Amino acid sequence: MITIDVPLWAARLRALRRGRLWSRRDLEERMTEAAGESGPGLPTDAVPAWEAGERRPDPGHAELLCRVFGVDEADLFVGPSSGTVLWHHVTGIPLMPGLFTEEEEERVGRAVERPWRADAATAGYFERMLDACAAPYARPADLVAALRPVFAGVEAFRRDARPSARGPLLALAARDAELISGMEHEAGDARGARAWSDRAIRAARETGDPLIEVLALVQRAELVDAAEPGEIVEAAVAARERAGVPAEIGTLSRRHEARAHARAGEMEPCHRCLEECEEAGAELCANCLVDLGRPGGAVEILEGEPPLRLPDYLPDYLPAYLAAYGLARRAHAYAEAHERDRAADLARRALALARRTGAARALRELGRVHLPPPAETGRRVLV
Numbered sequence: 001m002i003t004i005d006v007p008l009w010a011a012r013l014r015a016l017r018r019g020r021l022w023s024r025r026d027l028e029e030r031m032t033e034a035a036g037e038s039g040p041g042l043p044t045d046a047v048p049a050w051e052a053g054e055r056r057p058d059p060g061h062a063e064l065l066c067r068v069f070g071v072d073e074a075d076l077f078v079g080p081s082s083g084t085v086l087w088h089h090v091t092g093i094p095l096m097p098g099l100f101t102e103e104e105e106e107r108v109g110r111a112v113e114r115p116w117r118a119d120a121a122t123a124g125y126f127e128r129m130l131d132a133c134a135a136p137y138a139r140p141a142d143l144v145a146a147l148r149p150v151f152a153g154v155e156a157f158r159r160d161a162r163p164s165a166r167g168p169l170l171a172l173a174a175r176d177a178e179l180i181s182g183m184e185h186e187a188g189d190a191r192g193a194r195a196w197s198d199r200a201i202r203a204a205r206e207t208g209d210p211l212i213e214v215l216a217l218v219q220r221a222e223l224v225d226a227a228e229p230g231e232i233v234e235a236a237v238a239a240r241e242r243a244g245v246p247a248e249i250g251t252l253s254r255r256h257e258a259r260a261h262a263r264a265g266e267m268e269p270c271h272r273c274l275e276e277c278e279e280a281g282a283e284l285c286a287n288c289l290v291d292l293g294r295p296g297g298a299v300e301i302l303e304g305e306p307p308l309r310l311p312d313y314l315p316d317y318l319p320a321y322l323a324a325y326g327l328a329r330r331a332h333a334y335a336e337a338h339e340r341d342r343a344a345d346l347a348r349r350a351l352a353l354a355r356r357t358g359a360a361r362a363l364r365e366l367g368r369v370h371l372p373p374p375a376e377t378g379r380r381v382l383v
Helices: 008-019 024-035 046-051 059-069 073-077 082-091 102-113 120-133 140-160 163-186 190-207 210-221 229-240 247-263 267-276 282-291 295-303 311-316 320-336 340-357 360-366
Strands: none
Touching: 008 024, 008 046, 008 073, 008 082, 024 046, 024 059, 059 073, 082 102, 082 140, 102 120, 120 140, 120 163, 140 163, 163 190, 163 210, 163 320, 163 360, 190 210, 210 229, 210 247, 229 247, 247 267, 247 282, 267 282, 282 295, 282 320, 295 320, 320 340, 320 360, 340 360
């Protein structure tokens, strides 16, 4: 029987927060917003104290918690599914209310206690969870925090699960490691991104499925800012040289290879890869030109494209951390082309978005943006 050293309500509070991919600061901000000016203030370190069971929320804060979580007080502090809360608390695997039935939660909970019970339904549970974790609004570091326990859980299951479940669980381990690698990349941890990519490739090769291995290699090639250009090229070429690779995989690998060649200052190989892509895209071409030291050409391409969509529309368009990076790259291009005003405007937008979303890769790119001095600085006044 699973046991914990905190009250059940404290474990449920922590599980509900983590299941929504919120940090403790996120929860505090949502409670403050829900309270408004006339609501109860939030004491310092209130959320950590509640989750540790050291202090129970008073009635005013309990009402705010129920409001931000969208649950009744009985569900928050009593709740019918104690076993579910317990195994989520122990493993750290996010509890996502509404995504699974009570029966599904209990089935996986029983497998947590005895991993040999893991079956195809267990693999399906984690597959749906990974789909839910690929949320465009979440910060990369928060996603890493949610995905790591999932990886550990899948690894524990696949070691002891019955043979029929090991293959699907191994494929899930590869996919989870790919996601973590990508989020570590966006969070600015180059070493972590490469290490998790290594895990993904190893797991993919163990599956014996060429397509799963190819996808892991393509993900490695996406780490443009976290690996050496030669390593990126090697992964991209290896991905498309596998037999039976879909055409879109070959195109994607060439896109990554083009960026790697550009970062290495290799113009001809970069140009060749772009020509071999079915649709290189203006953003990719502009990025390559910036890396090749030809910002004027990049600006010319960008001027012919519609402006990058505003943050209000990001959930329907692309993850916020990618939008922040795209804005930072554009700011870099305009700065190198001595377009000070455009570069400064884009840099401000990128900085605000990167800070809000924890997009460390975008912040690092902004560090490479050097605005030219104002035009007036170079003028001399003759008296």
